[in-house]
Amino acid sequence: MTDQIVEQTLKVEKIRQDFPILNRKIKPGVPLVYFDSAATSQKPLAVIEAMDQYYRNTNANIHRGVYTLAEEATAEYEQARQWVADFIGAGSTREVIVTRGTTESINLVAYSWARHFLKAGDLVVLTEMEHHSNLVPWQILAKERGVRLEFVNMTPDGLLDLDTYHQLLAQEPKLVAFVQASNVLGTINPARQMIEAAHQAGAITLVDGAQSTPHFPVNVVDLGADFFAFSGHKMCGPTGIGILYGREHLLEAMPPFMGGGDMILKVELRNFTHNDLPYKFEAGTPSIAELIGFGAAVNYLKSIGMDVIAAHEKEIVTYAYQRLGAIDGIKIMGPAPEYRGGVLAFTMEGIHPHDVAQMLDRDGIAVRAGHHCAMPLHRKFDVPASTRASFYLYNTLEEVDKLADSLVKIKGIFS
Amino acid sequence: MDDLYREIIIERHKNPLHRGSLEHASICFEDENPLCGDHIRLELRVDENNRVVEAVFNGNGCAISTASADLLIDSIIGKTVDEVKAITKDDVLDMLAIELGPVRLKCALLPLKVLKAGVYGVQQATDDLIEGEPNP
Numbered sequence: 006m007t008d009q010i011v012e013q014t015l016k017v018e019k020i021r022q023d024f025p026i027l028n029r030k031i032k033p034g035v036p037l038v039y040f041d042s043a044a045t046s047q048k049p050l051a052v053i054e055a056m057d058q059y060y061r062n063t064n065a066n067i068h069r070g071v072y073t074l075a076e077e078a079t080a081e082y083e084q085a086r087q088w089v090a091d092f093i094g095a096g097s098t099r100e101v102i103v104t105r106g107t108t109e110s111i112n113l114v115a116y117s118w119a120r121h122f123l124k125a126g127d128l129v130v131l132t133e134m135e136h137h138s139n140l141v142p143w144q145i146l147a148k149e150r151g152v153r154l155e156f157v158n159m160t161p162d163g164l165l166d167l168d169t170y171h172q173l174l175a176q177e178p179k180l181v182a183f184v185q186a187s188n189v190l191g192t193i194n195p196a197r198q199m200i201e202a203a204h205q206a207g208a209i210t211l212v213d214g215a216q217s218t219p220h221f222p223v224n225v226v227d228l229g230a231d232f233f234a235f236s237g238h239k240m241c242g243p244t245g246i247g248i249l250y251g252r253e254h255l256l257e258a259m260p261p262f263m264g265g266g267d268m269i270l271k272v273e274l275r276n277f278t279h280n281d282l283p284y285k286f287e288a289g290t291p292s293i294a295e296l297i298g299f300g301a302a303v304n305y306l307k308s309i310g311m312d313v314i315a316a317h318e319k320e321i322v323t324y325a326y327q328r329l330g331a332i333d334g335i336k337i338m339g340p341a342p343e344y345r346g347g348v349l350a351f352t353m354e355g356i357h358p359h360d361v362a363q364m365l366d367r368d369g370i371a372v373r374a375g376h377h378c379a380m381p382l383h384r385k386f387d388v389p390a391s392t393r394a395s396f397y398l399y400n401t402l403e404e405v406d407k408l409a410d411s412l413v414k415i416k417g418i419f420s
Numbered sequence: 421m422d423d424l425y426r427e428i429i430i431e432r433h434k435n436p437l438h439r440g441s442l443e444h445a446s447i448c449f450e451d452e453n454p455l456c457g458d459h460i461r462l463e464l465r466v467d468e469n470n471r472v473v474e475a476v477f478n479g480n481g482c483a484i485s486t487a488s489a490d491l492l493i494d495s496i497i498g499k500t501v502d503e504v505k506a507i508t509k510d511d512v513l514d515m516l517a518i519e520l521g522p523v524r525l526k527c528a529l530l531p532l533k534v535l536k537a538g539v540y541g542v543q544q545a546t547d548d549l550i551e552g553e554p555n556p
Contacts, residue, residue, distance in 0.1 A: 357483065359527065360483045363424065363425075389459070418430060
């Protein structure tokens, strides 16, 4: 690992030129301010062009054809897998399963690993800040198999209460599954410590990395995660592509998830032999152009530097926390900036989040309103919904000023 | 200011004419839109001639759904239950007189959905009831 000190700051104006969509106007004279990267990020030219190039020059199905196009497509696809594997520090591409996204990655673990290894009464530990994608698959499993679910509490600040975590670990869970960075509160959880403690308690760990991998350096080996799930589209890549990283010995012991072409070595009428890793879990024609686009995305992020991106987002979120926090009637959800990534959810007294978001749109500002696929989290904070601004490498402090000014204006209209 | 938040919408949201609760309601019904957390309860008092003499709403919602509830109640007071049953989605949209995308359409129509479920005495109003199709 390189240990160079990052002195370099992000050249945001240069970066913005890499994203064609940032040139567009929402209406005449009103440029786009995109603050919904936690839902999906915008795409740089490098990604758009890589996919375009693939369809124009290389398109063919992979892993079977012997003709030139098929071999080139296969090589590009596997090269992209290698780049993504390197990006998260995976030791081998055998541990890097291509899925359609974080949700599918988590479901893969729930359907294959958990249904094979968990039985009635076994404990699965989750947290109160999970996205529905790391909640519902386990609820389905609990109903079907009688697996028990327990939840790590949140503190009023929106941090995980590690005391309750350790109490739950004392009950010897079989699996601990948690989000590394919250999509609502922005909270960054101490994943490495939590994984270490889980392992000491004999549990397998699954980390939802959908909101962490795009925003700061992640090394799955360093973290010690047994499973790690993330999506391409939140990190400058296309939709419909994601990864499940899993330790090789776990993946080897798991039954296949879906059956079909590509995941087999040999098929008879009543039997099949499954393929080697990682193909064992990749039934059917995968999202080829999307993985190639994802490969371009991680290279793009790498060229800027994940530490540099993280520092830039920290600056933006700290500034936004101050600006919005100073507006009377605005309540920011979640912890102080030092504990959070580039996400800021808030409520405005007397104004419904839908109205806030719709009115911001008139100023070209795109934010999310609702429960952000985390209904139990909102219930815990006793609000039905919130407005969320989420930041990425292409956002600027001036855009935060626009947001704050627009919110003040909205407050005036409603009061 | 664009049309979506024209004055009457903001005004009815801030100072609704019909927010409250009734002592002796004949019809009460509530429902929510879990996506945005809107929650609306309607209470109606109907006299012996089956005419709505009093109606109020309460709950939490965005400007579009509260304004829609308030305007809807304006329009039903004095009507018979059969006339209320005949109110359609288009009637509500005419009252609001704003252009709505699919997400906000749900906000605008939540009060009507609640009203229809209440007057028809069903668990949940079907799209047919809201669109104003002939009686089911």
